[in-house]
Amino acid sequence: SLSDKLQGIFEKLRGKGRLNEKNIQEALKAIKMSLLEADVNYKVVKDFMKATKEKALGQDVLKSLTPAQQLIKIVYDELARIMGESASELILNVNPPSVVMLVGLQGSGKTTHAAKLAKMLKKLGKKPLLVAGDIYRPAAVKQIQVLGEQIGVDVFSMGTKLSVPDIVKGAMAFAKDNEIDVVLVDTAGRLHIDDTLMVELEDVKKVCTPDEIMLVVDAMTGQEAVTVAKEFDDRLDITGLILTKLDGDARGGAALSIKYVTGKPIKFIGVGEKLNAIEVFHPDRIAQRILG
Amino acid sequence: VGKSHKIDDEFLEELEEILITTDVGVKGMTNILEHFQEIAEMEEIQDHRELLDLLKEIFHVILDDKPVPIKLNDGELTVIMLVGVNGTGKTTTIGKLAKKYRDQGKSVMLAAGDTFRAAAIEQLTVWANRVGCDIIKYESGGDAAAVVFDAVTAAKARKKDILLIDTAGRLHTKVNLMEELKKVRRVIKKVIPDAPHETLLALDATTGQNAVNQAAVFHKEIDLTGLILTKLDGTAKGGIVVAIKEELKLPVKMIGVGEKVQDLHVFDPSEFIEALLS
Ligand SMILES: Nc1nc2c(ncn2[C@@H]2O[C@H](COP(=O)(O)OP(=O)(O)OP(=O)(O)O)[C@@H](O)[C@H]2O)c(=O)[nH]1
Ligand SMILES: Nc1nc2c(ncn2[C@@H]2O[C@H](COP(=O)(O)OP(=O)(O)OP(=O)(O)O)[C@@H](O)[C@H]2O)c(=O)[nH]1
Numbered sequence A: 001s002l003s004d005k006l007q008g009i010f011e012k013l014r015g016k017g018r019l020n021e022k023n024i025q026e027a028l029k030a031i032k033m034s035l036l037e038a039d040v041n042y043k044v045v046k047d048f049m050k051a052t053k054e055k056a057l058g059q060d061v062l063k064s065l066t067p068a069q070q071l072i073k074i075v076y077d078e079l080a081r082i083m084g085e086s087a088s089e090l091i092l093n094v095n096p097p098s099v100v101m102l103v104g105l106q107g108s109g110k111t112t113h114a115a116k117l118a119k120m121l122k123k124l125g126k127k128p129l130l131v132a133g134d135i136y137r138p139a140a141v142k143q144i145q146v147l148g149e150q151i152g153v154d155v156f157s158m159g160t161k162l163s164v165p166d167i168v169k170g171a172m173a174f175a176k177d178n179e180i181d182v183v184l185v186d187t188a189g190r191l192h193i194d195d196t197l198m199v200e201l202e203d204v205k206k207v208c209t210p211d212e213i214m215l216v217v218d219a220m221t222g223q224e225a226v227t228v229a230k231e232f233d234d235r236l237d238i239t240g241l242i243l244t245k246l247d248g249d250a251r252g253g254a255a256l257s258i259k260y261v262t263g264k265p266i267k268f269i270g271v272g273e274k275l276n277a278i279e280v281f282h283p284d285r286i287a288q289r290i291l292g
Numbered sequence B: 001v002g003k004s005h006k007i008d009d010e011f012l013e014e015l016e017e018i019l020i021t022t023d024v025g026v027k028g029m030t031n032i033l034e035h036f037q038e039i040a041e042m043e044e045i046q047d048h049r050e051l052l053d054l055l056k057e058i059f060h061v062i063l064d065d066k067p068v069p070i071k072l073n074d075g076e077l078t079v080i081m082l083v084g085v086n087g088t089g090k091t092t093t094i095g096k097l098a099k100k101y102r103d104q105g106k107s108v109m110l111a112a113g114d115t116f117r118a119a120a121i122e123q124l125t126v127w128a129n130r131v132g133c134d135i136i137k138y139e140s141g142g143d144a145a146a147v148v149f150d151a152v153t154a155a156k157a158r159k160k161d162i163l164l165i166d167t168a169g170r171l172h173t174k175v176n177l178m179e180e181l182k183k184v185r186r187v188i189k190k191v192i193p194d195a196p197h198e199t200l201l202a203l204d205a206t207t208g209q210n211a212v213n214q215a216a217v218f219h220k221e222i223d224l225t226g227l228i229l230t231k232l233d234g235t236a237k238g239g240i241v242v243a244i245k246e247e248l249k250l251p252v253k254m255i256g257v258g259e260k261v262q263d264l265h266v267f268d269p270s271e272f273i274e275a276l277l278s
């Protein structure tokens, strides 16, 4: 682990007399490499290490009796500070129906998490409605219908021939007529650089004025996480993120990068394929995982 | 690569930035920087243009110079299995491969080996209809190994040229799911001992260093023959395949560059390296 590595570095230095700025470099390099190994964005790591180094020198880690522990604490505190102080709640409208839109790259887990949120909301006594907003992917409508059936939640679909904004308009009317509490709009996966499809999302946003626009991001995403998140955020003003597939062994550095660059909170994490595999996000837990 | 004209700290930092931001990863970067410094010192390379050429050359050495195609058996059934973690593009890639081989005049059959995920069988069926080929499928929730056994038997009996086997996405960390995949492989071998002739890992180009874990575990458990790098039409460079080739010797055979049936190309190392360094 990183803390073992740092212990080793400082023990080796102990014999060499006073610690100085030069030999803290090895410790700082170990921290930098650990963050890069966790897929944290290169530029974010640079900024982070600059702040860490200043703190380390400022707090005179070098004079400490336990420099490794103190340095780990500085890094961990800084990570936790960036990730946010506590878990964020789902924004629900005082005047129903509340609307949650799920967006993101292809295959990130949007459809699955629309259903997971629906199941969660149903358990909390709310009446959710799933909207089949993916008219492109083969059997996408069928997929969300099967999931809706599994959890006993209605799925609104108008097939694949109408435009997505028209379908969502229909869904909003249906929701109002049927006393729906929360409308969950699943959308097709798309590239952040596909202007036509990004405009489609902007049009859907206009039609349903969402309370939440959740960017669904795969925890194994590498360096490009920042570019993707920034583009979705710039165009849609996302309100939060769902980080998926955290039941794997990806370190999840994308979480730190995205939070650092967009400031938007991660609200939920996906921890499995089953529809109950969703948890509220806890910033301190991911800090530990990213540090390694 | 910037303005420095020798291997100084500034140049090394630029190199580090290229290698990390293209997802070559820390381990891949460390190996490449070692190669780099050895060779550059030996050849006394001082000009920065030469340094960039040297980097290209190192990539070429790692990735090999020419494309490594999917091996087809002449006159006999070729069994190709697609595996990988969730959402990487396996099912879509099978649709594209089916089209490619149909266009070459080959007879193709699909096996709906994902019996778990909602509408997985329906999704593959749409592709079978689009491309015009047979598909062996049973009810969702059934035993994947049973479907695959029947599909290999049917493909052999009906004298098909190519059988494409779709499997459910699974995280490499799930032991029971990896065991299921091993079972699928065993039943294939019951029908044709040499099959599957190709076991391809679908890897999403946006994936970071976890891709190495994925490749390592899938390779250890079921013997991969290559990778298909998908979603390269995005902005991610997919540099992790360099680290995977270096470490596991697994080549990228095809790349996915979109969601349409024609968006599948043979992997060309030179084009890939150009794009990495652009
Ligand atoms: N292990 C695991 N698998 C997940 C998780 N979330 C989703 N999946 C799986 O990931 C794959 C993709 O999920 P989808 O919900 O279809 O993803 P999507 O974003 O809707 O995909 P597109 O609509 O094609 O863009 C499926 O196999 C899901 O079962 C998770 O948290 N853990
Ligand atoms: N842009 C782009 N999207 C792709 C590519 N390949 C697949 N996709 C999309 O990625 C999403 C997931 O594709 P699937 O074929 O369902 O992936 P899978 O690996 O079979 O998913 P699971 O079976 O759930 O594990 C779909 O929306 C596809 O259209 C590609 O090369 N480029």
Ligand SMILES: [Mg+2]
Pocket: A110, A111, A112, A134, A140, A187, A188, A189
């Ligand atoms: Mg979907």
Ligand SMILES: [Mg+2]
Pocket: B090, B091, B092, B114, B120, B166, B167, B168, B169
């Ligand atoms: Mg699939």
